Amino acid sequence: MMFDFLTSFSPAFILIVAGIISAFIPSSRVRKILLIGAPALALVLINMIFYGQDANTYLGGKMSFAGIELTTIRIDILSIIWGYIFCLAGVLNGIYGLHEKCKITDTSALIYTGAAIGAVFAGDLITLFIFWEILALSSVFIVWRGGPKSYPAGMRYLAMHILSGVLLLAGLIIYGRATGSYAFNNIGIDAPGGKLMLLAFGIKAGFPLLHNWIQDAYPRSSVTGTVILAVFSTKLAIYTLARGFAGTELLIYVGAVMTVFPVFFAVLENDLRKVLSYSLNNQLGFMVAGVGIGTQLALNGVAAHVVVHVLYKGLLLMSMGAVLHRVGTIKASELGGLFRSMPYTALFCMIGAAAISSVPFFGGFVAKSMILAAVFEEGHLVVLAMLLFASAGVLEHSGIKVPYFAFFAHDSGKRVKEAPWNMLAAMGIGAFLCIYLAIPGPIGGMQYLYALLPSEVAGQAAYNPYTGYHIVFQMQLIMAAVFAFTLLRRFGLYPPERRAQILDFDWVYRRFGLSIVQWGNAMWTRLGAVITYAWLRLFGNIGKRLYQVFSPAGAFSHDAPSGISAILIAGMLAATLFIVYFL
Amino acid sequence: MAKLEKPTLSPEEIVERTESHPMAVPFLWLGKAKVQRNFIFIPFFGMILFSILGYFYPISSPAPWDFWFSYSVIGFVSYSFVVLAAWPLFKLLSRPENYYGEDSDEGGNDV
Numbered sequence: 001m002m003f004d005f006l007t008s009f010s011p012a013f014i015l016i017v018a019g020i021i022s023a024f025i026p027s028s029r030v031r032k033i034l035l036i037g038a039p040a041l042a043l044v045l046i047n048m049i050f051y052g053q054d055a056n057t058y059l060g061g062k063m064s065f066a067g068i069e070l071t072t073i074r075i076d077i078l079s080i081i082w083g084y085i086f087c088l089a090g091v092l093n094g095i096y097g098l099h100e101k102c103k104i105t106d107t108s109a110l111i112y113t114g115a116a117i118g119a120v121f122a123g124d125l126i127t128l129f130i131f132w133e134i135l136a137l138s139s140v141f142i143v144w145r146g147g148p149k150s151y152p153a154g155m156r157y158l159a160m161h162i163l164s165g166v167l168l169l170a171g172l173i174i175y176g177r178a179t180g181s182y183a184f185n186n187i188g189i190d191a192p193g194g195k196l197m198l199l200a201f202g203i204k205a206g207f208p209l210l211h212n213w214i215q216d217a218y219p220r221s222s223v224t225g226t227v228i229l230a231v232f233s234t235k236l237a238i239y240t241l242a243r244g245f246a247g248t249e250l251l252i253y254v255g256a257v258m259t260v261f262p263v264f265f266a267v268l269e270n271d272l273r274k275v276l277s278y279s280l281n282n283q284l285g286f287m288v289a290g291v292g293i294g295t296q297l298a299l300n301g302v303a304a305h306v307v308v309h310v311l312y313k314g315l316l317l318m319s320m321g322a323v324l325h326r327v328g329t330i331k332a333s334e335l336g337g338l339f340r341s342m343p344y345t346a347l348f349c350m351i352g353a354a355a356i357s358s359v360p361f362f363g364g365f366v367a368k369s370m371i372l373a374a375v376f377e378e379g380h381l382v383v384l385a386m387l388l389f390a391s392a393g394v395l396e397h398s399g400i401k402v403p404y405f406a407f408f409a410h411d412s413g414k415r416v417k418e419a420p421w422n423m424l425a426a427m428g429i430g431a432f433l434c435i436y437l438a439i440p441g442p443i444g445g446m447q448y449l450y451a452l453l454p455s456e457v458a459g460q461a462a463y464n465p466y467t468g469y470h471i472v473f474q475m476q477l478i479m480a481a482v483f484a485f486t487l488l489r490r491f492g493l494y495p496p497e498r499r500a501q502i503l504d505f506d507w508v509y510r511r512f513g514l515s516i517v518q519w520g521n522a523m524w525t526r527l528g529a530v531i532t533y534a535w536l537r538l539f540g541n542i543g544k545r546l547y548q549v550f551s552p553a554g555a556f557s558h559d560a561p562s563g564i565s566a567i568l569i570a571g572m573l574a575a576t577l578f579i580v581y582f583l
Numbered sequence: 584m585a586k587l588e589k590p591t592l593s594p595e596e597i598v599e600r601t602e603s604h605p606m607a608v609p610f611l612w613l614g615k616a617k618v619q620r621n622f623i624f625i626p627f628f629g630m631i632l633f634s635i636l637g638y639f640y641p642i643s644s645p646a647p648w649d650f651w652f653s654y655s656v657i658g659f660v661s662y663s664f665v666v667l668a669a670w671p672l673f674k675l676l677s678r679p680e681n682y683y684g685e686d687s688d689e690g691g692n693d694v
Contacts, residue, residue, distance in 0.1 A: 149685060152685055153685075263665055264665065264668060264669070264672060267665055267666060267668075267669045268669055268672055268673055268676065268677070337614055339607055339610065339613065339614070340599070340602070340603040340604065340607045340611065340614065341602075341603065341604055341607070342604065343604050343606040343607040343610065344606065376644065376646060381646060381647065384646060385646075385648070388654075388657050388661070389657070389661045391661075392657065392658050392661035392662045392665070393661065393662075393665050395658070395662065396662055396665050396666065408613065408614070408619070411614060415602045415603075418604055467643070468640035469637075469640040469641060469642045469643060471640075472633050472636045472637050472640045473633075473637060473640075473642060473653075473654040474654070475629070475633040476630065476633045476634060476637060476652060476653075476654035476655040476658060477654040477655070477657060477658035478658065479626045479629035479630040479632075479633055479655070479658070480626075480630045480654070480655040480656070480657075480658030480659040480662070481658040481659070481661070481662040482625075482626035482629075483623070483626035483627050483629075483630050483659065484658070484659045484662040484663045484666070485626075485662065485666070486622060486623035486626055486627075487623065488663065488666050488667075490620070490623060493666070493667065494666055495666070495669045495670055495673060498673075498677070499680055500673070500677035500678060500679070500680060501677070501678045501679060501680050501681075501682040501683065502673075502676050502677055502678075503676045503677075503678060503682075504676075510683050511682075511683065
């Protein structure tokens, strides 16, 4: 009875209700209990729902809205892995933010996490849209927690996400009216409204030229806020692409471009959280390319990559957050030598760096390679070459640059306290999972990760990352990149870290577009002034003329001799006769 | 018999040890200029070692460009290209920090 009641609601509501309650609780401790307890409870509920029945798919929370059948809960082999990792990330984020006493962050984080879980388990497009919008609205408050200077970035973030929501709504209406179904299954780019929905998902996934909201908003949030933000929106977008557009060839090329271009920006950036935001874009590219390939191996790779990426990217952002929390800056040019003061944080950062660099026995190694193998199997050699190039790029920005410039390099002389215990605990759990999930056999948990993957065929039995050549060639790539780094540093060819604003595509709307709007506004103001002046002058002249004619002192009021009147009348009669007879 | 002299720490090293986290003290040698300068030999010999191993563990399904140390070449060339490209790109794309009139783009601390 109780089970039936619980399973009639999406697990997302646990978090959303907890978030609403949190908004009215003055005690920070109680809020923190909710922040950690609610995602943990949702995790248990997801497990109970999925494994409490025999089928591979659970459909529940059905309701009718305006004649449309909604399925608010669909837990299947694809969505459950996202549900698990979102809940786990919610718990880790809660632990990481224990020191923070901000009601807005706590409330927004709970609702944001809940919305992401609700969207992942949405069985129809209407439910997806509702959670999509809650996601956007709840997360912008986390962006704004970065202080007054994050307000413009938050507005731009909101604008992009609202645009994404509008596109999704338009697409789903067109799709629903054409097909008669709002079920969220494979949509395809050629379906009515498909392109609009792909664009909507693409905005959240950080497609090229639509990506700037990530680098704009994420680094501007608070220490805890950035960690929370980096988990949900983009990974939800990857899920929606995997659900709706798996096998869409266009995505292979979009993903390949996504992996390559952020590499060049990351090396230029001085703000290490911005470097990681570009790195996020690069990693999303691997996932998008995998979705585009769409084979079982590729989708397994995408799902595995999402799991390990949430862990290692979270770990890297947590470590940089800890640095910002203690030092007060995250500019590479101001940092260096912090391993003396923050050895645990340095260790966790290096574990995250090893995981993202796909070092054997660290997270990325068992996941990303599946996507590369799938790309190769499908014969996309140019794309494979781009992904290999991007893998070396990952080593540059996340594998080397972030830990090196923060914790090693020259000694900045900054002596600070180690990160608070709660931050270390969250990073410790993340670091442990980055290693545990990458180690096979009795001491590791790789088999548990692989057992969760959506396609059983290409799961544990069919894919083994620990072959001799895979380890050897991956180590070749890593060692060669590290050697290049040390060589370039020794010969002074590695560019120094400098404070600067690096222009990206957002220049188009932040500078060029804004300039056009400002120019238009100035022109409109000037034009308004000219028009007003012209109107005033015209009416002034008309009034003046009328006054000259009709006023008591005007022409019509003057006494005129009768002779002149007779001449005037004769003239008018002559003119009238002329018109009548000759025209 | 010559008496062995107990190694002593320089005043700078004493200060460094005092200021550092206790867990970091055994690793302070990582910050020494000599260690950082000579670190280059680890990836260099690692690269050589894994390149040789590549001969004995060939890729099962090689791409057209693959040979026994192909990933060493890919890693070195790609990495160097990305880093060297940063020089002209920085000149092209860098502007003063307040270019957009929004002060620093650095995030805020927790409250």
